[in-house]
Structures are given as structure tokens and as C-alpha cells.
Amino acid sequence: MDNTLVRNSFQKYFSTSGDLYFSPGRINLIGEHTDYNGGFVLPGAIDKGILAEIKPNGKDIVRAYSVDLDEYAEFGLEESDKPAQSWACYIFGVVREIIKRGGKVGGFDTAFAGDVPLGAGLSSSAALESTFAFALNDLYGLGIDKFELAKIGQATEHNYCGVKCGIMDQFASIFGKAGHLIRLDCRSLEYEYVPFDPKGYKLVLIDSVVKHELASSAYNRRRESCEAVVAAIQKHHPEVSLLRDADMAMLAEVKNEVSAEDYMRAEYVIEEIQRLLDACDALEKGDYKTVGEKMYGTHHGMSKLYEVSCEELDYLNDVARECGVTGSRVMGGGFGGCTINLVPEEKYDHFIETAVKGFTAKFGKEPKVYPVAISDGARKL
Ligand code: ADP
Ligand code: MG
Numbered sequence: 001m002d003n004t005l006v007r008n009s010f011q012k013y014f015s016t017s018g019d020l021y022f023s024p025g026r027i028n029l030i031g032e033h034t035d036y037n038g039g040f041v042l043p044g045a046i047d048k049g050i051l052a053e054i055k056p057n058g059k060d061i062v063r064a065y066s067v068d069l070d071e072y073a074e075f076g077l078e079e080s081d082k083p084a085q086s087w088a089c090y091i092f093g094v095v096r097e098i099i100k101r102g103g104k105v106g107g108f109d110t111a112f113a114g115d116v117p118l119g120a121g122l123s124s125s126a127a128l129e130s131t132f133a134f135a136l137n138d139l140y141g142l143g144i145d146k147f148e149l150a151k152i153g154q155a156t157e158h159n160y161c162g163v164k165c166g167i168m169d170q171f172a173s174i175f176g177k178a179g180h181l182i183r184l185d186c187r188s189l190e191y192e193y194v195p196f197d198p199k200g201y202k203l204v205l206i207d208s209v210v211k212h213e214l215a216s217s218a219y220n221r222r223r224e225s226c227e228a229v230v231a232a233i234q235k236h237h238p239e240v241s242l243l244r245d246a247d248m249a250m251l252a253e254v255k256n257e258v259s260a261e262d263y264m265r266a267e268y269v270i271e272e273i274q275r276l277l278d279a280c281d282a283l284e285k286g287d288y289k290t291v292g293e294k295m296y297g298t299h300h301g302m303s304k305l306y307e308v309s310c311e312e313l314d315y316l317n318d319v320a321r322e323c324g325v326t327g328s329r330v331m332g333g334g335f336g337g338c339t340i341n342l343v344p345e346e347k348y349d350h351f352i353e354t355a356v357k358g359f360t361a362k363f364g365k366e367p368k369v370y371p372v373a374i375s376d377g378a379r380k381l
Contacts, residue, residue: 001051001115003381009067010053010111018055018109019139023130023378025049025116025123026172027205027340028331029181029196029291030298031276033306035166037226038187038244039273042280043168044196045176046372050127051381052112054135059107064091067113077107082160090125093156094132101152103142117370120207121337125161126169129153134174134378147189149378150174176377183280187244194283196374201288201326202343206355207368208312210336218308219333225265232257243269268305272298292327292342299329299339308334312363319358323351338370 003020011017024045031041057063060077066087073088077099082089091110098105112131116124133149136142144152153170157163168184171191175182180193226243232254233240240246243266251266258266275294282290299317303309309317313330316339320328327342343351352369359367 001049001113003051005067006051006053006111006113009065009113010055010109013065013072013111014055014057014063014109016055018053019135020051020053020381021131021135021138021379022051022381023049023127023134023173024176024375025127026169026176027122027203027372027374028168028172029340030272030279030294030329032272032298032302032329032331033222033269033308033333034273034276035168035186036223037269037273038242039269040276041168041184041186042181042194042276043172043184044181044374045172045377046116046122047375048115048122048127048370048372049173050112050114050116050124050131052110052131052135054108054110054132054139056139057107057109061107062091062095063107063109064088065111067111077105086161087128089160090128090156091132093160094129094136094152096160097152097155098133098136098142098144101144101148103136103140103144105136105140105142108136108139117207117368120205120368120370121332122205122370122372123169123173125157125163126153126173129156130170130173130378135380138380146174147171172377174378176375178374178376181283181374183276187242194280195286196283197286198288198342200345202345202348203372203374204341204343204348204352205331205338205370205372206316206341206359207338207370208310208316208336208359209365209367210310210312212333212336215333215335218335222265222306222308225262226269228262229254229258229266244273246270264305264307268301271301271305275301288326288342292325295327295329295340295342296321302330302334306334310335312336312359313339315359315362316355316367319355320351323347323354325351
């Protein structure tokens with residue numbers, strides 16, 4: 001990302017210059033609806049993020065300028081009322097959460113801009129939180145470890161932005177590493193870097209521009225299905241406390257004790273946890289063909305068993321297959337958002353053109369295209 005705009009804005013507003021910090025958005029290659037079932041996810045940081053220039057101002061206020069929105073906000077360090085602008089709540093939340101943990105921060109000035117598309121499922125909000133959590137920790141020498149920085153971002157979403165998210169987005173934004181994805185165990189929070197360096201392939205997101213309107217009530221129903229199946233399995237296997245602990249044989253045992261719908265939901269989750277582990281094995285061997293097959297498997301499961309896809313996403317998945325794309329699936333919780341696609345370089349242009357043209361003709365709106373590269377996490381520039 002070009003620094004000039006942020007640099008110039010900071011100079012214009014505050015007549016000085018400060019330090020530059022950057023944190024990325026993220027993708028998740030595979031592992032959807034696995035987090036609340038105690039399974040794994042496989043995110044990676046991307047080459048798009050939030051860039052902020054920051055300088056302590058010696059006062060007890062924070063003065064922030066959003067370059068992209070051309071808006072200014074100000075709040076006191078002691079204030080407990082959220083700022084009016086929703087973007088400023090993220091900065092406010094990070095500051096409050098650091099103070100809550102005993103971190104001694106002073107007032108500061110900041111101007112920031114970003115190139116993560118907002119609300120597309122690439123977690124521009126985590127990029128924003130991570131930028132400020134990382135920067136304030138560094139500027140004030142607070143010695144907060146990286147895991148806690150991610151939790152500060154997550155707590156910001158919970159307590160100041162009304163989003164009860166898991167830890168994946170902030171985790172990936174902070175811990176990201178070029179050439180690697182991160183296999184995160186959502187139960188133990190242990191993690192491992194997995195090599196991801198697909199030479200000859202491109203990674204691209206296609207945004208269906210469908211909004212996730214059904215998502216929250218459907219999401220709750222999916223969770224209830226998972227819990228119902230766990231409860232049934234538990235009667236036979238008391239050691240099972242989440243679907244993570246179950247296998248297909250255990251599920252088969254309770255087939256007559258759960259609804260057909262709950263059964264399908266659990267089938268998807270159990271398979272998805274295994275698919276992710278298989279994809280990690282394939283990544284260790286550099287076998288991107290198998291990784292791609294697993295991605296298609298996820299899409300199929302999300303569409304037919306978990307039933308969280310939609311016509312637009314299924315269409316994009318079909319086009320990917322027809323164009324010889326190696327792997328494609330809906331990314332995120334479903335009901336809209338993007339597909340993530342692993343595309344052989346020589347097929348890239350044809351795929352994008354076919355998908356954009358076909359989608360626009362069929363649905364009367366143009367999908368957006370976001371090429372991404374797996375990159376490093378939060379850092380000072
Ligand atoms: P996402 O899926 O991208 O995380 P969210 O709705 O969680 O979507 O977060 C988007 C919000 O984050 C925006 O409404 C805005 O408040 C804030 N935000 C993200 N990027 C920027 C930016 N570049 N400039 C200002 N605010 C931003
Ligand atoms: Mg978000």
C-alpha cells in the first residue's frame with residue numbers, strides 16, 4: 001500500500017510526522033463452521049490491510065483521521081462513552097481493552113487508510129484493531145504478547161462493536177507469515193504454520209456482493225443442530241463434548257435418534273474437520289491438486305449438507321470448475337460474501353472474464369474481484 005496518502009494527511013492534520021504501522025486482513029483457505037465445534041481453521045494474512053501513522057501527542061486525548069472516509073474523531077483516554085463514528089469505535093475499543101489490562105497508554109494522533117474491502121469477509125475490522133493493538137503495544141513498550149494482542153482485537157469486537165466473533169481474524173492478522181497459512185486449533189488455541197507457496201497458481205476472491213442477511217438466525221440454528229447431535233452421541237460416548245471428538249461411526253450410531261437435518265449438519269462438520277487435516281497434509285507435500293479437491297469438497301458440503309450457500313455462490317463455484325480452477329469454495333459463514341479460488345496462472349484471465357461476464361448476465365450485478373497474496377502479519381514499517 002502506498003504510504004503517501006496517509007503521510008500527507010497526517011502532516012496536514014497534525015503538522016508533524018509519526019511512525020507507520022500496518023496490519024493485514026485475512027483469508028481462510030478451508031475449515032468453515034468448525035470453530036464452534038472445537039475443530040480447526042486455516043487462515044492466512046493477505047497483502048491488503050490497514051496502514052496507520054501514529055504519534056503520541058502528550059495529551060490525554062486520541063485524535064484520529066480516517067483518510068478513506070474523510071472523517072475525524074476525537075475521544076478522551078478516560079472517556080467510557082463510545083465515539084459516534086463506528087470506525088472510531090474500533091480504535092476506542094482497543095484503547096479501552098489495553099487500559100483494562102493495565103497497559104499505560106498516552107494520548108496519540110493518527111491518520112489511517114486501508115485497502116481491505118469493507119464487509120467482504122476479508123476482515124477489514126480485524127486489520128484495523130490489530131494495527132492499533134500492535135502499534136500501541138510497540139509505541140508504549142507495554143510488553144503484551146501477540147496472543148493477547150489478538151484477544152484485545154476480539155474483545156473490541158465483542159464489547160464495543162457488537163460482534164461476537166471468534167479469535168481467528170485477529171489471530172491471523174497478528175500472527176500471519178508470508179508463505180504460510182496457520183492451522184489454528186479452535187479448542188486448545190494451539191497453532192502451527194503450514195507451508196503455502198503455490199508456485200504457478202493465483203489466489204483470488206470473487207465477491208458475490210450478496211449480503212449475509214439470513215446469516216445470524218441460520219447460524220444459531222446450525223449451532224443448535226450441532227449441539228443436539230453432540231447430546232445424542234454423548235449418551236453412548238460420554239467423552240464426546242464437541243463434534244470435534246466425534247467420528248462418522250459415532251454419528252451413524254445415533255442416526256435414528258436425531259433429525260435428518262441435524263444428521264446432515266453434523267456430517268458436514270465431521271467431514272470438514274477431516275478435510276482440513278487432509279488439506280494440511282497435502283500442503284506439507286506441496287500437493288495443491290489435492291488441496292483444491294478439498295476446497296471443492298467444502299463447497300459441496302456447505303451447499304448440500306450444511307445448506308449455507310446461495311444461488312450466486314453455487315454459480316461461481318460451477319464456473320470455477322468449468323474453467324479448470326484447481327480449488328474453489330464459499331469463504332466465511334455463507335449466505336453471501338466471496339468464493340476463494342486457487343487458480344492455475346494460465347487459466348486465470350479466462351476464469352475471471354467468464355465468471356464476471358456470466359455472473360453479471362445472470363444476476364444483473366457485477367461481482368468484485370480481489371486477487372490476494374499470503375503475506376506477513378502486523379508490523380512496524
Ligand atoms: P469486515 O468483514 O471487512 O471485517 P466489518 O463490518 O466487520 O467487515 O468491519 C467493517 C468496518 O470496519 C467498517 O464499517 C469501518 O467501521 C471499519 N473499517 C474497516 N476498514 C476501514 C477503513 N479503511 N477506513 C475506515 N474504517 C474502516
Ligand atoms: Mg469484521
